[in-house]
Amino acid sequence: MKAVVIGSGSWGTGLAQVLCDNKVDVTIYGNCESEINDINENHRNSKYFGGIQIHPDLKATTDINVVKGSDIVVLSVPTIAIESVCKQIDEILDKKTIIVNTSKGFHPETFERMSCVIRENISEEHLSSVVSLIGPSHAEEVVIRMLTTICAVSLNEEDAKTVQETFSNEYLRIYTGTDEIGSEVGVAVKNAIALASGILSGLGYGDNTRAALMTRGLMEMTRFGVAMGGKKETFMGMTGIGDLIVTCTSQHSRNFQAGYEIGKAGTAKIFWETNTKTVEGVRTAKAVHEKARELGIDMPIVNEIYAVLFENKNARESAKQLMTRDLKPEMVF
Ligand SMILES: NC(=O)c1ccc[n+]([C@@H]2O[C@H](COP(=O)([O-])OP(=O)(O)OC[C@H]3O[C@@H](n4cnc5c(N)ncnc54)[C@H](O)[C@@H]3O)[C@@H](O)[C@H]2O)c1
Ligand SMILES: O=P(O)(O)OC[C@H](O)CO
The missing domain is CATH 1.10.1040.10 (N-(1-d-carboxylethyl)-l-norvaline Dehydrogenase; domain 2)
Structure with a gap:
């Protein structure tokens, strides 16, 4: 299983560390060099988490080509950046990939939900399905492994289950759901x-x-x-x-x-x-x-x-x- 998390902010780092804890081959892609260097060199992301040490094996890069060959790509950027990030990665993805949405909001102009924006901007041959991994979860607590429960919501129950199994561990419990509209509107x-x-x-x-x-x-x-x-x-x-x-x-x-x-x-x-x-x-x-x-x-x-x-x-x-x-x-x- 190869996973890439797009976004080196608080939630991207928190979720990538979950995958690292679960022994998944994961890399963070970010467009902010200071955050990437901080993760690789100091095993911190000080801008968001101060002096907290993150998993020493967690790696990060500014090279978007890292998404090539991914089984799962997690989008952890603000909603305003989702459309452009999808366009960017669609040019590089080379197989059917599960896209995990973690952003909470609507498209600023069209009012579309994030899963719809993703489906519109990732071509069919690169998209297995969209799974929204959402629920009550402050990154500041997940990064120090406090007990948390969230939900993997998708129209594709098999992919939701894959995401559930990939992210679940002793401090993160994941439920699954199929009500994409209700869930995305709620969060x-x-x-x-x-x-x-x-x-x-x-x-x-x-x-x-x-x-x-x-x-x-x-x-x-x-x-x-x-x-x-x-x-x-x-x-x-x-x-x-x-x-x-x-x-x-x-x-x-x-x-x-x-x-x-x-x-x-x-x-x-x-x-x-x-x-x-x-x-x-x-x-x-x-x-x-x-x-x-x-x-x-x-x-x-x-x-x-x-x-x-x-x-x-x-x-x-x-x-x-x-x-x-x-x-x-x-x-x-
Ligand atoms: N922080 C949380 O606890 C938390 C929990 C659940 C969901 N979320 C949701 O996750 C989404 C991301 O929030 P966050 O808290 O991580 O924000 P953040 O401000 O902590 O980090 C955002 C990151 O995205 C990066 N970024 C912005 N545009 C980019 C682009 N085009 N390409 C690559 N990187 C880009 C920024 O440089 C930054 O590193 C939001 O929609 C938020 O609601 C956040
Ligand atoms: O820091 P906020 O207000 O964006 O909230 C983070 C998460 O959405 C909480 O679940």
Whole structure:
């Protein structure tokens, strides 16, 4: 089994180390020379993990030709880079390969899910199938081998099983699933809700507020995902409530952290001026806000996040708006 992980950031490094622990022949490809050198020479990826030592056998390269002959290629780059990375590797792949998607979000212009973007940009003769390996998993914890569970979701159950077997070990338990739509929508939309969780904490609100946000946020996620064609029960699992919990409550979450800074500042102005991190919920909030409007789906939380991020609305005003909007005899979902 030969595997290549594309992306030398936090999640790429975390997953590559899992494969290394599992004695899979794995190499990280990255376009950032300092990260590649740090991995090869110091057995660290200090930009993301500080002084933590990673597996000494983990190797990395800036040569994209490494994907040649791979059985599995794992994509661990931000959603905005998925399309171009697929085009790049499709020219080099030389056999049917399982492409493992780990990115959480939608195509910025077409609103397509990541598995669709991958299928459109990897030719049939190079693609066995797309398997999304997604769920509640902060790289900062996986890299120090904390117990974690995620899901291998695919329309191709055999490939999902291969991914399950390849990545599973004593600290990483992998379930399989077939609801591609529900799973991919869940892990994307939870990032927008996590931004709101951070905003509310930054504003000084407490546990009651977070419980309210997560409960109502889960309903919005579910309502939206079901309208997109996903199954309601998927939102009760790892790629729904599971990922929502970990992202809304963890200091590791970049979406939560970004929201927290916005809440503290009162508006998103400083965030826009200073952010350099991968905060997927920002683009997702915009995409979901627009899609929900087009489809006539009620998404009050996402709409307020959109207003704070893109219309410079005051965050406290947004929270007030959510608390005082008309009460309707609402459906649960
Ligand atoms: N970090 C986590 O804990 C975690 C967990 C689950 C899922 N994810 C998802 O994984 C995806 C990647 O996130 P991350 O946390 O690793 O981001 P990151 O910011 O830590 O790292 C991104 C990496 O991708 C590289 N990159 C960007 N464009 C590239 C390109 N065209 N070719 C090659 N490399 C490129 C960057 O140089 C960087 O090394 C996101 O969609 C995120 O939601 C992250
Ligand atoms: O750091 P975040 O907010 O991108 O969250 C990382 C993962 O998606 C958590 O499952």
